[in-house]
Amino acid sequence: MDHEKVNILLVDDQPAKLLAYEVILKDLGENLVIASSGREALEVLLKTEIAVILVDVCMPELDGFELAAMIREHPRFQKTAMIFISAIQVSDIDRLRGYEMGAVDYVPVPVVPEVLRAKIKVFSELYRKTRELERLNQELEDRVRARTAELESSTAKLRESEQRRSMAIAAGKMGSWDWDWITGDWMWDEGQYRIFGVSPEIFEVNPANVQALLHPDDVDQLRKAIAEFNSGTRAYETEFRIVRPDGEIRWCVGTAAATVDHSSRVVRVSGVTVDITERKRAEERQNLLAREVDHRAKNALALAQSIVRLTRADEVKAYVNAVEGRINALARVHTILSLSSWQGAELSKLIDEELAPYSLGGQIRLSGPEVQLLPATAQTLALAMHELFTNSAKYGALSTRSGRLMIGWQVEDELLTLTWEESGGPLVRTPKARGFGTRSLLASVESQLGGRAQFDWRTEGLLCRLEVPLKRKPAATTAPGKFDAADATELQRASG
The missing domain is CATH 3.30.450.20 (PAS domain)
Incomplete structure (x- = not known):
C-alpha cells in the first residue's frame, strides 16, 4: 500500500482470541501490536504511537472499562479510538458506560470478520487523515512563520531600536x-x-x-x-x-x-x-580608595622608617635580620587586613602567620576563642608577637627542642588578655636592661592601645601577660588601622 502503516493495539487475556484478531486484521496491512493484559497495554501505549485500540471488556485484574478510564486520563490518549469486544449480552446501560469510558464502538462475540475489519479500517483511516491534517497545519504554520520573518526582516532597524x-x-x-x-x-x-x-x-x-x-x-x-x-x-x-x-x-x-x-x-x-547614580558613586568610592591607599602607604612607610631608625645591633648582619623580620611581620598583618578590606583580623590567624617561619612541630599550644581585632590593634599586636617569637627563638623556649610555649587568650568586658608562657628552655635570667623589642612592645601596647604589658622573667621561662582593650578608640589624629608620626615618636621614646 502507498500509505504509511499505523499501529493497531489488540488487548485480550486469551491467546486464541488474539490470534483470531490477527488473522482477521492481517489483510488491512497495518502494524498489529499484541498485549495480553491491561497493564501490558499501558506499557505499550507509553512506548508506541497507537491509532486504534481493540480491547476485550472482560479481563482479570484490569477489565476493559478500567483500562479505558486509565487511558483517557493521559493527555496523549484522550482522542485515541477504542473499540470494545464483549462476549456477553451488552445492554444499553453497558453501552452507555463504555461510551463514557471513551469507547467509540462495540463489537459483539462471535466476531464477524468483515464487520471488525471495516470498523478498524475506518478508524485507522481517520487516524491517518488526522495526522495528515496535522502535518498540513504544521506546514501552513511554517509558511506563516517564514512570511512573518520576512515582514520582520523588512522592519529590523526599527525593531532593534525599539528593543x-x-x-x-x-x-x-x-x-x-x-x-x-x-x-x-x-x-x-x-x-x-x-x-x-x-x-x-x-x-x-x-x-x-x-x-x-x-x-x-x-x-x-x-x-x-x-x-x-x-x-x-x-x-x-x-x-x-x-x-x-x-x-x-x-x-x-x-x-x-x-x-x-x-x-x-x-x-x-x-x-x-x-x-548615572551608580557610576557617580563608583567614582566617589574610587577617589576615596585612592586617598585611603595614599594615606596607608604613607603610614606604612612612617612605621618602616621608625623600625629602620630605631633598630639596634652590634653587627650589620644582625641589624639587617632584625629590620627584615620586623618589616616582614608588618607586611604579613598588612596582607591579612587587605584580604578583609581593612575591616580587621582574627587573632588566631595573626598568630599563625607569625608561627609559619618556625616549623616547631608540637612545641607550641594555642588556646582561646575567635577574636576579631581592629586594624590598629592587629598591627600593634603583630609587631608585639613578632618580638616575643624572635626573642624566644634566640634565647628562650623555642631555641631548644625541649622547650614548650603556651599562648592563651580570653575576652571579658571587651578586654583581651593574652598570656605567653614559656617552659623547658634554657634557664632564664632577668635582663639588666630592656632591649628595643621589649621597649617597643611596651610602648606600642600601652601608649598606642591603652593596654598593659607585664613581664615575669621566671627561671623556667618567660611569662608575659598582655591586656588590650578591644574597643578603645585611637587618637583623633589617627584613623583606625593607621600609623603616623605620633606613633613613631612613641617608639623613639621607648628606644631612648
Whole structure:
C-alpha cells in the first residue's frame, strides 16, 4: 500500500482470541501490536504511537472499562479510538458506560470478520487523515512563520531600536521624553517615570512639577537649556541631580534635541535621561580608595622608617635580620587586613602567620576563642608577637627542642588578655636592661592601645601577660588601622 502503516493495539487475556484478531486484521496491512493484559497495554501505549485500540471488556485484574478510564486520563490518549469486544449480552446501560469510558464502538462475540475489519479500517483511516491534517497545519504554520520573518526582516532597524530602548527602560536606567514646544504638552515613557520615582497615575508632567523634582542647585540647568534652544541651539547635554519624592537624590545625564519647522522655529524637543547614580558613586568610592591607599602607604612607610631608625645591633648582619623580620611581620598583618578590606583580623590567624617561619612541630599550644581585632590593634599586636617569637627563638623556649610555649587568650568586658608562657628552655635570667623589642612592645601596647604589658622573667621561662582593650578608640589624629608620626615618636621614646 502507498500509505504509511499505523499501529493497531489488540488487548485480550486469551491467546486464541488474539490470534483470531490477527488473522482477521492481517489483510488491512497495518502494524498489529499484541498485549495480553491491561497493564501490558499501558506499557505499550507509553512506548508506541497507537491509532486504534481493540480491547476485550472482560479481563482479570484490569477489565476493559478500567483500562479505558486509565487511558483517557493521559493527555496523549484522550482522542485515541477504542473499540470494545464483549462476549456477553451488552445492554444499553453497558453501552452507555463504555461510551463514557471513551469507547467509540462495540463489537459483539462471535466476531464477524468483515464487520471488525471495516470498523478498524475506518478508524485507522481517520487516524491517518488526522495526522495528515496535522502535518498540513504544521506546514501552513511554517509558511506563516517564514512570511512573518520576512515582514520582520523588512522592519529590523526599527525593531532593534525599539528593543534597545525597551531593554534600557527595563533596566531602570534610561527614560525618554518628548516636549511639544508650542502647546507645552509633555510625554514621558515608563523609564522616565521610574527614574524620577513617580507614578503616571498621580504625577502630572508639566514644567512646574518637573522643576520641583530637580535639585535646587541644578534648576538653572533647565533654564539654560530653554534659553539655548530659543537662541538656535539644536542639541544639548548636561548632568543634573533630581530629588525623588522620598528624598533620595539621583544623578542623571540628559540629552535633548530640537525639531524645527520650515522657518527654523523650535516646535518640539525630544530627549533621553540616563540614571548615572551608580557610576557617580563608583567614582566617589574610587577617589576615596585612592586617598585611603595614599594615606596607608604613607603610614606604612612612617612605621618602616621608625623600625629602620630605631633598630639596634652590634653587627650589620644582625641589624639587617632584625629590620627584615620586623618589616616582614608588618607586611604579613598588612596582607591579612587587605584580604578583609581593612575591616580587621582574627587573632588566631595573626598568630599563625607569625608561627609559619618556625616549623616547631608540637612545641607550641594555642588556646582561646575567635577574636576579631581592629586594624590598629592587629598591627600593634603583630609587631608585639613578632618580638616575643624572635626573642624566644634566640634565647628562650623555642631555641631548644625541649622547650614548650603556651599562648592563651580570653575576652571579658571587651578586654583581651593574652598570656605567653614559656617552659623547658634554657634557664632564664632577668635582663639588666630592656632591649628595643621589649621597649617597643611596651610602648606600642600601652601608649598606642591603652593596654598593659607585664613581664615575669621566671627561671623556667618567660611569662608575659598582655591586656588590650578591644574597643578603645585611637587618637583623633589617627584613623583606625593607621600609623603616623605620633606613633613613631612613641617608639623613639621607648628606644631612648
